[in-house]
Amino acid sequence: xxxxxxxxxxxxxxxxxxxxxxxxxxxxxxxxxxxxxxxxxxxxxxxxxxxxxxxxxxxxxxxxxxxxxxxxxxxxxxxxxxxxxxxxxxxxxxxxxxxxxxxxxxxxxxxxxxxxxxxxxxxxxxxxxxxxxxxxxxxxxxxxxxxxxxxxxxxxxxxxxxxxxxxxxxxxxxxxxxxxxxxxxxxxxxxxxxxxxxxxxxxxxxxxxxxxxxxxxxxxxxxxxxxxxxxxxxxxxxxxxxxxxxxxxxxxxxxxxxxxxxxxxxxxxxxxxxxxxxxxxxxxxxxxxxxxxxxxxxxxxxxxxxxxxxxxxxxxxxxxxxxxxxxxxxxxxxxxxxxxxxxxxxxxxxxxxxxxxxxxxxxxxxxxxxxxxxxxxxxxxxxxx
Amino acid sequence: xxxxxxxxxxxxxxxxxxxxxxxxxxxxxxxxxxxxxxxxxxxxxxxxxxxxxxxxxxxxxxxxxxxxxxxxxxxxxxxxxxxxxxxxxxxxxxxxxxxxxxxxxxxxxxxxxxxxxxxxxxxxxxxxxxxxxxxxxxxxxxxxxxxxxxxxxxxxxxxxxxxxxxxxxxxxxxxxxxxxxxxxxxxxxxxxxxxxxxxxxxxxxxxxxxxxxxxxxxxxxxxxxxxxxxxxxxxxxxxxxxxxxxxxxxxxxxxxxx
Ligand SMILES: Cc1cc2nc3c(=O)[nH]c(=O)nc-3n(C[C@H](O)[C@H](O)[C@H](O)COP(=O)(O)OP(=O)(O)OC[C@H]3O[C@@H](n4cnc5c(N)ncnc54)[C@H](O)[C@@H]3O)c2cc1C
Numbered sequence: 001x002x003x004x005x006x007x008x009x010x011x012x013x014x015x016x017x018x019x020x021x022x023x024x025x026x027x028x029x030x031x032x033x034x035x036x037x038x039x040x041x042x043x044x045x046x047x048x049x050x051x052x053x054x055x056x057x058x059x060x061x062x063x064x065x066x067x068x069x070x071x072x073x074x075x076x077x078x079x080x081x082x083x084x085x086x087x088x089x090x091x092x093x094x095x096x097x098x099x100x101x102x103x104x105x106x107x108x109x110x111x112x113x114x115x116x117x118x119x120x121x122x123x124x125x126x127x128x129x130x131x132x133x134x135x136x137x138x139x140x141x142x143x144x145x146x147x148x149x150x151x152x153x154x155x156x157x158x159x160x161x162x163x164x165x166x167x168x169x170x171x172x173x174x175x176x177x178x179x180x181x182x183x184x185x186x187x188x189x190x191x192x193x194x195x196x197x198x199x200x201x202x203x204x205x206x207x208x209x210x211x212x213x214x215x216x217x218x219x220x221x222x223x224x225x226x227x228x229x230x231x232x233x234x235x236x237x238x239x240x241x242x243x244x245x246x247x248x249x250x251x252x253x254x255x256x257x258x259x260x261x262x263x264x265x266x267x268x269x270x271x272x273x274x275x276x277x278x279x280x281x282x283x284x285x286x287x288x289x290x291x292x293x294x295x296x297x298x299x300x301x302x303x304x305x306x307x308x309x310x311x312x313x314x315x316x317x318x319x320x321x322x323x324x325x326x327x328x329x330x331x332x333x334x335x336x337x338x339x340x341x342x343x344x345x346x347x348x349x350x351x352x353x354x355x356x357x358x359x360x361x362x363x364x365x366x367x368x369x370x371x372x373x374x375x376x377x378x379x380x381x382x383x384x385x
Numbered sequence: 386x387x388x389x390x391x392x393x394x395x396x397x398x399x400x401x402x403x404x405x406x407x408x409x410x411x412x413x414x415x416x417x418x419x420x421x422x423x424x425x426x427x428x429x430x431x432x433x434x435x436x437x438x439x440x441x442x443x444x445x446x447x448x449x450x451x452x453x454x455x456x457x458x459x460x461x462x463x464x465x466x467x468x469x470x471x472x473x474x475x476x477x478x479x480x481x482x483x484x485x486x487x488x489x490x491x492x493x494x495x496x497x498x499x500x501x502x503x504x505x506x507x508x509x510x511x512x513x514x515x516x517x518x519x520x521x522x523x524x525x526x527x528x529x530x531x532x533x534x535x536x537x538x539x540x541x542x543x544x545x546x547x548x549x550x551x552x553x554x555x556x557x558x559x560x561x562x563x564x565x566x567x568x569x570x571x572x573x574x575x576x577x578x579x580x581x582x583x584x585x586x587x588x589x590x591x592x593x594x595x596x597x598x599x600x601x602x603x604x605x606x607x608x609x610x611x612x613x614x615x616x617x618x619x620x621x622x623x624x625x626x627x628x629x630x631x632x633x634x635x636x637x638x639x640x641x642x643x
Contacts, residue, residue: 018453018454018457018581019457019577019578019580019581022454022457022461022572022580023574025419025458026458026571026572026574027569027574055571058570058571058573059571059572059573059574060573060574060575060576061449061574061576063573063575064573064574064575064578067575069574069575069578069579070574070575070578078574081584123492134590226474246643327479336436
C-alpha cells in the first residue's frame, strides 16, 4: 500500500498475501467512499449511519463470519481497516459478528444456528449482546437479571445497560441467572415485556446506538436457551472474540490519526514559515507514535497467529486489548494536540477518533480488568472477582 | 454465451505523481495501482449480464505479474476465468500491438461480447477496444450508458452532447462502458478468498504467434514533465452586481461548472 510508505517504516504491509491485500484494498475503499464522508456528521448529530450499512452488506463481512471463510489474521485486517473509518463501525461488526453470531455459533443448537446465522449474516436481522447491567459492569458475575423455568420455557426479568444496537436489534442475546448460574438466552425483541430505550447524551460513540433494555417478565420458549452456554465463562468467550477485533481495530484508528496528522503538519507553516513537521519536538512525537503503532500491529499479528493455532488464552487477549486500546488513545490524544485548535474541530477526524477511543478503552473489559487478568496469569494470584 | 472483459492496471488518480530521474516516465515506486475505474463498470456489466442470461466471463489483461492482483479483483467481482498476456516484449508494445494481442485472445476465446472501460486513466489513449473491433471486423459502440440484450442484438445508449443515441448492435461486438451504466459492487470478502481457486492462465506474445519486434512501439517518449503550476486566482472588480454577473459568466463559460 504505497500510500502508507511514509508511515509503514517496518514494511508491515508487504507481508500480506494477494487475497489479504485485496481484502484490505476493498474495505479501505468502502471506508474512503462511504464512511469517512458522512461519519463526522453522524457523530455531530448523534445519529446512526444508516447509509453505510449497504456497503457492509455488499462486502458480505458477516457472511464471511458465518461461513468462517476468513483466517484470523485476515479477519483482523478487516477490523483494522474498518476502524480506520470509525470505532463505531468496527463496533457494529464486533457486536453483530463476534458477540451475537459468535454466541450462536459456539453455544447454539443446530436449530438456533440455522434459524439465525443466515439472517444475521445477511444483516436481515440485527442482534445485540446484553451482559452489562446498571449495577454490574466490570463484575458481571453479580448480575441481577433472572430467568425462571415456566411450563412453556422461561420467564426473564431484569435490566441491561449500555447495550450497543439495543434499539434496532431483532434479537437480543440476554445473559441471566437461572438458579444462580449465568445462562444465555436468545430473546426476540418483539416479545411482550421487552423494551429498549436509547441512551442519549454520550460524548463518545455518538454515531453508535447504545440502549438500556428492560425485561419485564418476558416469556420465552424452552428453545430460547443457548444449550452450550453453561456459565458466565461462555459470555466471556464471546467477549474474547470481540476483544480480538478491538485489538486489531485500535491499530487502524491509531494509523489513521498519525497519517492525518503528518499530512496536516507538512502543510501548516509556523515560525519562520517552516512547516510544523520540520520542528524537532514535533518529529520526536511522530517518531514515538510510529514506533508504538508498529508495536501494536505486531501484537495484533501475533495474536492472529496464536488464534490460528487454537483457542486464545485470556491473558493473551487481555494483553493485546489493554495495550492496543491504551496506545491508540495516547496516539489520538497526541495527534489532537499536534493539530492545535484544529484538533478539536470536526473538520478533522482526530477529535472524533479520540473521543470514540475512550469507549474502546472501557468496553469489553476496562484496562484495569485486563491488567488484573494479566496479573493473575503472571503471579498465579487472582486479585479480583 | 462467452463474455470477455478487458481490464487494465492503472495508477490511482488520487496518487501524487512524480517524474522519474531520466525524465521519460513516471516514477511508479510510490504509486498505488487499481483496476481502471471504467473497467470496473465493464466487469460489473458482464456480471449483470451473466446473472440475467447466463454465460461465462473471461477477464483479460496484458502486463507484468503485478497485473494479476487486478485480475483477482475481477474474479472476486464475479468473472469465471482470467487470462494474463505477459512475458517478453509485452512492455514495449504500442497501441497497435496491445490491440493485436488482446484481439488474439478474443478470437481464441470465440467471444460473443467484449466489454472494456471507455478509457484507461493512465495515458488516456482511448483506442484499444476500437482497434480490436477493427482487427476483428466486429461492430462496436463506445462510451455506453445502458446495455440490454435480446437474442443476438444488443441495444445500447450513448450520451452525446445535448442528447442521447440509442444503437442496435448485432453480436459479436465490443462495448466500452461509461460511468453511469451501473454501480460496481464491492466484491464479497468470501469471494475474494475463493477467487484464487478460479483458473488464471498466462500466455505470451509468442504463444499467440505475434512478433514483439513487429509490434513494438515505434513512438518513444522524448521528455515528460509535470504541468507548470500557475496561480489561477482572478480578482473580480466593479460593484456587487457586476462582480456576480462576471462570476456567473466565468463559472458557466470558462469553467463550465454551471
Ligand atoms: C458505548 C458503549 C457501548 C457498550 N456496549 C455494550 C454492549 O453491547 N453489551 C454489554 O454488555 N456492555 C456494553 N458496554 C458496557 C461496558 O462493557 C462496560 O461499561 C464496562 O464493562 C465497564 O463497566 P462499568 O461501566 O459498569 O464500569 P465499572 O465496572 O463501574 O468500573 C468503573 C471503573 O472502575 C474500575 N474497576 C472496576 N473494578 C475494578 C477492580 N476490581 N480493580 C480495579 N479497578 C476496577 C474500572 O476499570 C473502571 O475504570 C458498553 C459501554 C459503552 C460505553
